[in-house]
Amino acid sequence: MKIGLGVFGAVMLVAGSAAMAQNTSSPSEQNGWQDAGKKAGRIASQPGRDVGAVKTKVPPVLQAARDNPYAISGMNCTTIAKAITDLNGALGPDFVKGPAKKENRAGKVAEAGGQTVINSLIPFRGLVREATGAAPAQRRLNAAIDAGYARRGFLRGVHLARKCRTKY
Structure with a gap:
């Protein structure tokens, strides 16, 4: 199970990094890719937080x-x-006041x-x-x-x- 988790986490991080590296779009779209990479990293590290290996600060x-x-x-x-x-x-x-973002x-x-x-x-x-x-x-x-x-x-x-x- 640990090996499968490690492989999955590595794949998620590599895929997110590759997507961000290939991105040549506008700054707002780049922020979206960065957010996606952060979310993928947070999701992949969740089991580490669950077992106390990664501390919540x-x-x-x-x-x-x-x-x-x-x-x-x-x-x-x-x-x-x-x-x-x-x-x-x-x-x-x-x-903030104004129309909600899509x-x-x-x-x-x-x-x-x-x-x-x-x-x-x-x-x-x-x-x-x-x-x-x-x-x-x-x-x-x-x-x-x-x-x-x-x-x-x-x-x-x-x-x-x-x-x-x-x-x-």
């Missing part, structure tokens, strides 16, 4: 948000904008299929994740992400209420 900005999501003492418009930017780096872009359904189906195949390689996956500490680590990461979302929304509200002109 919480980014420091999310750890701080988890510790105190509503702290603003001593913050001015500039530091609020920087904190929002830092959270955007860890969480990805925030929701989804890539084929990519979503491929990602879901890859995750299903990889996740089915470990029998009793849920028990293995609990025993190795991977599940509690994922819960800690999820709590930090939730706190990061709460902090970013809170800081955006404070930024707006103070009528700050600094951009984030």
Whole structure:
């Protein structure tokens, strides 16, 4: 089973790298290929995270948000904008007003299929994740992400209420 997993992971990474290397399209399409390569790498490394071989790390900005999501003492418009930017780096872009982007359904189906195949390689996956500490680590990461979302929304509200002109 380990050999099959290693071979599959290597194939996924090589295929993603080859696709990115051959890509001569626009910058937005190149970002899509880079995202696909990252997703393929994340999917292929999932069994390593499941058995605790690959540790789940919480980014420091999310750890701080988890510790105190509503702290603003001593913050001015500039530091609020920087904190929002830092959270955007860890969480990805925030929701913005405007038309929703068109989804890539084929990519979503491929990602879901890859995750299903990889996740089915470990029998009793849920028990293995609990025993190795991977599940509690994922819960800690999820709590930090939730706190990061709460902090970013809170800081955006404070930024707006103070009528700050600094951009984030």
